[in-house]
Amino acid sequence: MPADVVIVGGGPVGLYLAASLLQEGVSVRVLEQRTERSPHSRAIGIHPPALAALSQVQVAAAMVHEGVSIRTGKAVSGGRTVGTMSFAGVSEDFPFVLALPQSRTEQLLEERVRTLSAHAIVRGVRVTGVTDDGETAAVAVEPVAGAGTRREEVEGSIVVAADGARSHLRTALGVPVRAKEYPDHYLMGDFADAGQYGRMAVLFLEPEGIVESFPLPGGVRRWVVRLSRPPEDANAGQLAGLVMRRTGVLPDLQSNTMVSAFSVRSTLARRLVSGRVVLIGDAAHEISPIGGQGMNLGWLDAQALSPLIQSALAGGPVDLQLKKFEADRQRAAVIARRQSEVNMMLGRPLPAPFLKLRNLAIGAAASAPAINLWTARRFTMQ
Template structure:
């Protein structure tokens, strides 16, 4: 099958890029291995630059109506307030971080894609290879294990890999990656929200390690606890007990709706353009979930790529623009990785004297308006 663009991966980044291109008249086939969507909340934070990008595909308003706008954050330690941070000055249109479960974000994006072209999304196919002759590229596919679709190939002017950190397409074109492991492990889950912190994000800076807490739609709140070693399994009771021990707050285990344990690593592709194949999102750069930058970085990749793709489809030479895209997005990924490393560093255990010094530094910075705004802008990817 011939089309202008093939996008491999039907997550939030691939769906956003498909919508962006389709509304400009570019034909797209989005290939997704899964036949059904993952309904776990997973990523929840949408930063202002990403909301501006999503506004370009006419979805920001709908997302804001359904999500929880987090307009401020607070750091606590030992039951006392260390500092607060307002997001009021980070954006004129979206002065907040929006909390919306990833599955709902994907639903809204998929509805938009289907409204633009009901045939654009092809589910139940797995990429097995790609052939690039310099003028076009053909993606070879076979049915995934849970599908009955047939095999074959899709030919396009540009092929985009948005198929995640373990990208098959990246492996198919043999793009090298650098992987870095971190001594940071987390257990997280969603529980009924008691309402004591309203719509505020809360960081509990405690001697045993950080506990993070974020409001979610539907009267839920996410709790994330740093562990000293990988969790052997995700257990709601254990998570609730850890939250209680460090914060004095006991989430109601009976209300748990999502549970996940993860260890942190980063994966950075040494290049993200290879001929007619381009990597975006986690396929190009896997970033620590702490700070919620990964999904947003992928959207900004796609936003930057869309005009280059339109020129390529129109037959214009784009080699220089692709080279600039490669360099620019890898720089952005390095900045995001550094910010995630700072976020993780602030959450690591400390002995009491050093914890007090760190809290004093955080409180002092938060009390200076210019520093508070600078920190808020960095946290929200400005």
């Protein structure tokens, strides 16, 4: 089953690239290890530049219709509002951050891909290696347990690795990475939304560490608590108790639908282009989920790569453009990582005197329209 482009990884980034190429007449194979989409959702925030990219593959309108448009963020400490941030000026078309569960985002993208090509997505296959003879590239695939497919090679003019932070393809290529560990750990979960904050995102800047709260579709609100060490037993009761202790708000324990813990690290690949193989998304740069950088950054990678692939397939010289693509996307990843580090720093525990100073600084910045707008644009990846 050869194709013009083989995309390894059928997550949101790989599916976006597939849709972008298919609607331009490029044949695509998306190889995905999972036999079914995951029902669990971690990434929820979609920023204006990514929404503009998603509109190019005709899925942004459906996402906005189903998601929650967060137009304002509020910082709270000790029960008092420290400052507010409006996203009204960050984009003419999308003046908000959209909250939509990743599971639904993937479903909408997959539906778009299947509309363009019923056979583009191949599930239940694991990529075990890659070869590149300078003219074509091929990936070796084998079935996952019970998938019922045979071992084979899938050839393409170009191979794109969008197979996540622990990319098997990146490892097979021998691409070195720069990894960084952080002293930040988080526990998060979804509960029924009591409605006291409407469609607003709320950051509780408390002495024990930040608590973040975001509205989701269907009357759900996500709560995220910063911890100094990984939790021994991540469960909804522990999360609800921590939220109550720090904020005075007690999520409805019986309404919990998801709980998850994660620790923070970043990984930057030292090169994104290896012959006819290109890394994008988390395979190229793993960025902390705080601030919603990772998934959005991957979509912008794919948006920049798509026209280069089309040009290469048409026989155009793209070596210089690919070098620029690599440099630009690596630079964007560094900027995103710095923003993520700032977001994490603001959420770390502080003694009362330093917490007061930080809150005063945040309040002063929020009250200055120019600084408020600049901060909002940085937060939304612009």
